[in-house]
Amino acid sequence: MAGEKIRYANGCSPLERETSGVRWYRDSDIQTKPSGSNTVTLGSGTVSYTASTSISDSATQVASSKDFVYIKNTGSTDVLITLDNSNYLLTLSEGESFASEIAAATSGGATAADVRVKTSSGSSTIETLVAT
Numbered sequence: 001m002a003g004e005k006i007r008y009a010n011g012c013s014p015l016e017r018e019t020s021g022v023r024w025y026r027d028s029d030i031q032t033k034p035s036g037s038n039t040v041t042l043g044s045g046t047v048s049y050t051a052s053t054s055i056s057d058s059a060t061q062v063a064s065s066k067d068f069v070y071i072k073n074t075g076s077t078d079v080l081i082t083l084d085n086s087n088y089l090l091t092l093s094e095g096e097s098f099a100s101e102i103a104a105a106t107s108g109g110a111t112a113a114d115v116r117v118k119t120s121s122g123s124s125t126i127e128t129l130v131a132t
Contacts, residue, residue, distance in 0.1 A: 004045035006068050006131055008099045009037040040068045040101045040131070047131045055079065056123045063102065063115040068131040071117060072097035075124030085114040097127075 052074060053060070059082075063069045073079040073092040081090035081098060090098060102113035117126060 004042045006040045006042065007037065038101060042067050042131050044132050047129065049129045051127055052125050053128060054123060054125055055117055055119060057119050057121050059116040059118045061114070061116050062128055063113065063130040065112050066102060066130045066132050069102055069115050070097065070099040070129040072127040073124060074127050077119045077122045077124040079117050079119060079124050079126060082116050083113045085116055088118070
């Protein structure tokens with residue numbers, strides 16, 4: 001149904017690592033957690049939810065030409081995410097999630113996102129919600 005909307009919020013807690021060890025601490029230069037929210041107006045109102053998808057070290061396409069994507073790592077192996085099918089710049093550890101409005105189509109010079117996931121080795125499971 002056209003005109004449907006998804007409202008979501010994102011946040012992160014910046015961390016810094018002590019120079020001599022392996023412990024991470026909340027970044028002392030940032031006193032608050034960067035966060036924000038957004039409302040995505042869906043073109044056709046089509047929403048697809050998958051509770052559990054098995055993935056491996058081979059790329060699995062999650063979304064292409066969509067308005068919104070949500071991915072949660074429900075497994076114990078880190079999940080790598082790319083938005084352009086080449087640069088895996090996002091890593092989700094067990095229980096972490098990623099949500100974002102993404103480019104749905106080529107317009108005004110923007111290229112549609114090609115969201116794919118994989119593990120660096122082994123297998124994991126993900127939960128997804130994609131919408132158009």
